[in-house]
Amino acid sequence: MLKLDRISAGYGAAQVLRDVSLSVSAGEILCLMGRNGAGKTTAMRAIMGLIPLMGGRVLLDGAEVSALPAHKVARAGIGYVPQGRGLFAGLTVAQNLEIGMRTRASPPDVLEEVLALFPRLRERYRQQAQTLSGGEQQMLATARALCLRPKALLLDEPTEGLQPSMVAAIRDVTLAMRAKGVAILLVEQRLDAVLQIADRVAFIENGRGGDVVPVEALARDRSIAARYLGV
Amino acid sequence: MSGAARITLLHGGLIAALLALHFVLPVYHHGNMARIMVLASYAVGYNIVFGYTGLLSLGHALFFAAGMYGMGLAVQHLGMGPGAALAIGVAAGALIAGALGLLALRTTGVAFMIVTLMFAQAGYLAILYFGDWTRGDEGFVIARASRVLWGIDLSDPGNRYLAAWALFSAALLASLWLVRAPFGRSLIAIRENEARTVMLGYDTFRLKWAAMVVSGTISGAAGAAYALLFGYAGASFAAVEYSILPLLWVLLGGAGTVLGPFVGTLFMFYLIDLSSGITTAYMLIAGVVLVLLTLFAPQGLMGELRRRFWGWLP
Numbered sequence: 001m002l003k004l005d006r007i008s009a010g011y012g013a014a015q016v017l018r019d020v021s022l023s024v025s026a027g028e029i030l031c032l033m034g035r036n037g038a039g040k041t042t043a044m045r046a047i048m049g050l051i052p053l054m055g056g057r058v059l060l061d062g063a064e065v066s067a068l069p070a071h072k073v074a075r076a077g078i079g080y081v082p083q084g085r086g087l088f089a090g091l092t093v094a095q096n097l098e099i100g101m102r103t104r105a106s107p108p109d110v111l112e113e114v115l116a117l118f119p120r121l122r123e124r125y126r127q128q129a130q131t132l133s134g135g136e137q138q139m140l141a142t143a144r145a146l147c148l149r150p151k152a153l154l155l156d157e158p159t160e161g162l163q164p165s166m167v168a169a170i171r172d173v174t175l176a177m178r179a180k181g182v183a184i185l186l187v188e189q190r191l192d193a194v195l196q197i198a199d200r201v202a203f204i205e206n207g208r209g210g211d212v213v214p215v216e217a218l219a220r221d222r223s224i225a226a227r228y229l230g231v
Numbered sequence: 232m233s234g235a236a237r238i239t240l241l242h243g244g245l246i247a248a249l250l251a252l253h254f255v256l257p258v259y260h261h262g263n264m265a266r267i268m269v270l271a272s273y274a275v276g277y278n279i280v281f282g283y284t285g286l287l288s289l290g291h292a293l294f295f296a297a298g299m300y301g302m303g304l305a306v307q308h309l310g311m312g313p314g315a316a317l318a319i320g321v322a323a324g325a326l327i328a329g330a331l332g333l334l335a336l337r338t339t340g341v342a343f344m345i346v347t348l349m350f351a352q353a354g355y356l357a358i359l360y361f362g363d364w365t366r367g368d369e370g371f372v373i374a375r376a377s378r379v380l381w382g383i384d385l386s387d388p389g390n391r392y393l394a395a396w397a398l399f400s401a402a403l404l405a406s407l408w409l410v411r412a413p414f415g416r417s418l419i420a421i422r423e424n425e426a427r428t429v430m431l432g433y434d435t436f437r438l439k440w441a442a443m444v445v446s447g448t449i450s451g452a453a454g455a456a457y458a459l460l461f462g463y464a465g466a467s468f469a470a471v472e473y474s475i476l477p478l479l480w481v482l483l484g485g486a487g488t489v490l491g492p493f494v495g496t497l498f499m500f501y502l503i504d505l506s507s508g509i510t511t512a513y514m515l516i517a518g519v520v521l522v523l524l525t526l527f528a529p530q531g532l533m534g535e536l537r538r539r540f541w542g543w544l545p
Binding site for chain 1: 413416417419420423424426427428429430431432433434435542
């Protein structure tokens with residue numbers, strides 16, 4: 001579904017990612033783990049076309065999307081929920097979702113589907129995004145990305161700083177998207193959370209791809225994670 | 232009362248009130264109000280780019296002057312009637328905004344401000360340079376006979392007021408419709424978070440360019456109407472001051488509010504008018520009032536009203 005073929009990327013002359021290859025299948029959650037500054041967020045930004053690739057290709061369903069401008073990458077079917085959520089703070093929940101629905105000709109029932117996943121947003125439907133709690137904002141950011149009916153979804157630390165009930169809600173939605181066949185690339189720092197949700201875990205170290213292991217193997221032998229994360 | 236009903240009532244009420252003022256205002260204020268409505272139309276155009284899209288342009292005088300000179304030169308040198316000349320003026324504003332947008336929108340932030348300012352200065356200097364046509368700094372008067380549109384003499388104060396009212400009403404309603412339409416929501420999304428808007432699949436360059444063209448068209452219409460209604464086209468309207476003024480009007484009235492441009496223009500016009508009646512140092516008074524407003528109502532008058540009481544205000 002989503003494939004990174006030896007991608008290199010960075011900011012200006014500073015190269016961050018070097019020859020990273022990964023693939024995420026439909027209905028799979030691949031968690032990307034690494035220390036701070038390892039290149040996890042850079043990888044997501046490179047997939048979305050927000051920073052230019054220095055080498056390699058990104059493919060979605062076998063078609064190269066890395067040559068496309070960022071807005072066409074989104075239209076091709078890759079949704080991205082960045083750290084910090086990036087909501088349209090002055091707009092209501094409804095307006096945020098409506099904006100999310102326009103570019104991929106989402107069918108009319110997609111809004112109902114999304115609101116069914118996030119009943120809390122239905123209660124806050126006419127409320128301004130900036131007045132939502134942190135967890136609700138994360139829900140809205142995720143819901144808005146889902147309005148695009150993405151084939152692949154990139155989630156950058158979606159549960160960071162959230163209270164346990166919100167973490168559980170986000171986890172349930174992520175699992176529901178997996179069940180619908182969405183390929184999910186998740187950046188997550190907390191090993192316990194990864195073990196609960198991921199199918200496979202890919203490690204990244206100093207911008208280079210490391211081991212890719214099934215989550216069961218990681219559960220049996222946490223020393224792999226300790227080696228990459230230093231914990 | 233629903234939000235839509237309140238919005239209709241408020242904006243329709245303002246339009247109706249301005250029409251009613253035509254019948255009751257004393258001559259002096261009647262003339263002022265006609266001028267304010269034309270200038271407020273210009274501010275409405277500016278608000279599309281600045282207030283809703285978040286692009287701080289310092290070159291809008293170019294679009295206002297394009298409309299003014301497009302109209303004026305068409306009458307003066309091509310012998311066109313006022314209707315066709317008015318259309319030329321509006322088209323000139325749209326075309327120049329489209330061309331400038333293609334270049335300036337490749338920059339962002341301070342660079343965008345500087346590029347738009349430079350283009351506007353180039354336009355101003357071009358008006359001075361081609362003085363044989365434009366009469367340079369002096370400008371030129373548009374003859375009364377050339378200001379009769381469809382049998383209506385627009386040099387008559389009553390007709391002028393009604394024409395200014397029609398222009399302002401059209402600009403206000405167009406702006407209201409636009410910002411509540413999907414296109415307007417997309418512009419607001421760009422203002423709030425352009426990178427995020429891109430990630431939702433929007434071609435933000437194209438949207439910003441469209442906003443520039445709409446803004447330039449309304450600004451050009453205001454410039455053309457100014458020339459037609461007040462019978463004069465002058466280089467001072469292309470100077471940097473006329474790029475700063477709509478920014479001030481919009482900031483004072485409330486950037487990103489439909490009524491803000493009108494409120495800001497009205498407030499600033501009468502602030503200067505009244506303070507200049509008290510002292511020759513009227514800009515000092517105006518400056519102090521502006522500083523106070525910026526301190527205590529940083530979102531502008533209508534912006535504060537929206538923040539404190541009327542959250543539904545578009």
